Amino acid sequence: xxxxxxxxxxxxxxxxxxxxxxxxxxxxxxxxxxxxxxxxxxxxxxxxxxxxxxxxxxxxxxxxxxxxxxxxxxxxxxxxxxxxxxxxxxxxxxxxxxxxxxxxxxxxxxxxxxxxxxxxxxxxxxxxxxxxxxxxxxxxxxxxxxxxxxxxxxxxxxxxxxxxxxxxxxxxxxxxxxxxxxxxxxxxxxxxxxxxxxxxxxxxxxxxxxxxxxxxxxxxxxxxxxxxxxxxxxxxxxxxxxxxxxxxxxxxxxxxxxxxxxxxxxxxxxxxxxxxxxxxxxxxxxxxxxxxxxxxxxxxxxxxxxxxxxxxxxxxxxxxxxxxxxxxxxxxxxxxxxxxxxxxxxxxxxxxxxxxxxxxxxxxxxxxxxxxxxxxxxxxxxxxxxxxxxxxxxxxxxxxxxxxxxxxxxxxxxxxxxxxxxxxxxxxxxxxxxxxxxxxxxxxxxxxxxxxxxxxxxxxxxxxxxxxxxxxxxxxxxxxxxxxxxxxxxxxxxxxxxxxxxxxxxxxxxxxxxxxxxxx
Numbered sequence: 130x131x132x133x134x135x136x137x138x139x140x141x142x143x144x145x146x147x148x149x150x151x152x153x154x155x156x157x158x159x160x161x162x163x164x165x166x167x168x169x170x171x172x173x174x175x176x177x178x179x180x181x182x183x184x185x186x187x188x189x190x191x192x193x194x195x196x197x198x199x200x201x202x203x204x205x206x207x208x209x210x211x212x213x214x215x216x217x218x219x220x221x222x223x224x225x226x227x228x229x230x231x232x233x234x235x236x237x238x239x240x241x242x243x244x245x246x247x248x249x250x251x252x253x254x255x256x257x258x259x260x261x262x263x264x265x266x267x268x269x270x271x272x273x274x275x276x277x278x279x280x281x282x283x284x285x286x287x288x289x290x291x292x293x294x295x296x297x298x299x300x301x302x303x304x305x306x307x308x309x310x311x312x313x314x315x316x317x318x319x320x321x322x323x324x325x326x327x328x329x330x331x332x333x334x335x336x337x338x339x340x341x342x343x344x345x346x347x348x349x350x351x352x353x354x355x356x357x358x359x360x361x362x363x364x365x366x367x368x369x370x371x372x373x374x375x376x377x378x379x380x381x382x383x384x385x386x387x388x389x390x391x392x393x394x395x396x397x398x399x400x401x402x403x404x405x406x407x408x409x410x411x412x413x414x415x416x417x418x419x420x421x422x423x424x425x426x427x428x429x430x431x432x433x434x435x436x437x438x439x440x441x442x443x444x445x446x447x448x449x450x451x452x453x454x455x456x457x458x459x460x461x462x463x464x465x466x467x468x469x470x471x472x473x474x475x476x477x478x479x480x481x482x483x484x485x486x487x488x489x490x491x492x493x494x495x496x497x498x499x500x501x502x503x504x505x506x507x508x509x510x511x512x513x514x515x516x517x518x519x520x521x522x523x524x525x526x527x528x529x530x531x532x533x534x535x536x537x538x539x540x541x542x543x544x545x546x547x548x549x550x551x552x553x554x555x556x557x558x559x560x561x562x563x564x565x566x567x568x569x570x571x572x573x574x575x576x577x578x579x580x581x582x583x584x585x586x587x588x589x590x591x592x593x594x595x596x597x598x599x600x601x602x603x604x605x606x607x608x609x610x611x612x613x614x615x616x617x618x619x620x621x622x623x624x625x626x627x628x629x630x631x632x633x634x635x636x637x638x639x640x641x642x643x644x645x646x647x648x649x
Contacts, residue, residue, distance in 0.1 A: 145553055146546065153545035154599050160544055161606055164537015169624040171533075173525035175268035177275045180517035181283075183257040208259055209250045212282050218244055221277045225270065248278070258516070268522045275519035283513040298498045301491055308488040315481035322474055329463065329470040337467070341460045348453040349397070353404060355446040356390055360411060362439035384419075387412045530621070531613045538606065 146153060211217070218241050222228050227244075231237050249262045261279060265271040323330065391408045398405055559565060565572055609620060627633060 149549040156545035157541035158602050160541030161538045165534050165609055168530040168533035169621045171528040172266050174264045174266055174527045175271050175522040176262055176264045176526040177271035177519040177522055178260055178262035179275045179279050179519040180260050182514045182516045213245050217281055220281050224277055225273055272519045272521050301495045301498050305491045312484040312488055315484050319477045319481055326470045329467050330474050332467055334467050337460050337464050341457055344453050344457045348450055351446045351450050355443045358439045358443040384415045
């Protein structure tokens with residue numbers, strides 16, 4: 130069923146094409162001739178090209194790591210953009226006098242854009258090659274443009290490289306002076322801190338803590354020893370002394386003092402320690418004296434000579450204790466100041482080391498910059514070598530008129546068929562009895578078409594005349610294709626001369642203004 134439907138459609142369209150054959154032929158011929166005229170009206174364009182090799186000198190390889198030069202990859206990476214910059218193109222335009230007929234900035238910008246779009250740059254980074262091609266109506270302009278663009282780019286590249294190297298050299302020299310001053314300031318700050326807080330910077334906190342612990346132990350020993358002396362003196366004078374060594378009157382006061390001392394000794398030593406045993410013995414002796422003599426003497430007995438010795442030794446020990454306390458206080462204060470002082474010193478040292486490191490790097494870079502500058506001045510780095518300069522092109526490369534004309538013929542044939550199908554689609558009249566049958570309408574009778582012999586004869590004559598004219602035009606198209614295939618430009622010259630006529634040019638100008646007014 131599907132195959133039957135396909136055969137039916139095929140026949141339908143063939144029948145439709147046959148009925149509309151005059152329309153198809155007419156549209157095809159019109160569009161084909163339009164395509165021929167358009168292809169012949171196009172101006173020939175000539176292409177000039179030049180091949181440039183970016184050669185990296187042996188000197189650059191030898192000086193790698195010593196001198197800093199722009200790599201070849203970097204140059205190739207920016208080459209396309211650099212060669213199409215507005216500045217470079219304007220230089221080329223001025224040198225070739227391409228702006229003689231330009232009267233405004235807009236026209237100059239349009240010319241720059243035209244040159245930029247017509248310039249093609251192809252790169253071969255692995256081989257270090259790049260090819261510049263340019264198409265123009267004038268072959269001499271195409272050749273001169275390519276050669277001038279290449280020469281200007283090479284000159285600009287060399288000048289830019291030298292300027293960059295020289296700027297880098299001056300920049301490094303300025304930075305070296307700046308960092309020298311900063312390093313001197315850092316050295317002065319470190320020296321001032323050493324002078325001001327040298328005692329704190331050279332001390333080890335661990336050793337200070339150890340000194341404090343030793344001093345406290347020594348202070349404890351002196352205190353114990355002083356109390357022993359005071360106890361001996363009190364025994365000798367039946368007097369007691371307080372914590373500060375002041376004498377106390379009576380057995381009760383002495384007993385209280387000894388008990389307080391015993392409590393202190395038990396906190397530090399065991400019960401079998403000699404000092405503990407001795408203090409307990411003294412307490413027991415005083416308690417026994419209180420039992421034996423309940424009445425205490427009203428006035429102290431005069432000091433004996435041994436008592437004075439004990440008192441003097443106790444005062445010396447007390448003086449030593451005071452010195453040790455001052456030493457401990459000083460060390461504790463120092464212990465609190467050491468971290469801040471050492472942190473400040475470390476920060477200054479770090480800043481100084483950073484300034485020193487940066488200065489050393491700048492000095493190294495300065496040496497490299499000097500070598501790079503000498504290499505740039507003597508052209509010892511990368512070299513641009515024009516392998517194949519642009520020559521005067523002898524044949525145009527565009528347009529491909531043969532292809533354009535064939536495309537016009539195909540386009541015309543397609544347009545004719547499309548127009549035929551569109552007209553059939555828009556025609557809703559009934560043209561066959563089967564259409565009515567498919568709609569389910571009753572058919573009473575079919576009236577056959579009556580043809581007039583005279584009219585048929587006249588129609589045949591018209592058809593023959595149309596076929597003759599169409600064949601003649603087809604022969605003309607084939608002849609034009611043959612001339613184009615043989616590269617005989619007779620028709621192109623004729624069309625060009627026609628378009629160069631003033632009235633044609635004025636007419637085209639009017640058409641252009643109408644077009645831009647409507648569609649702009």
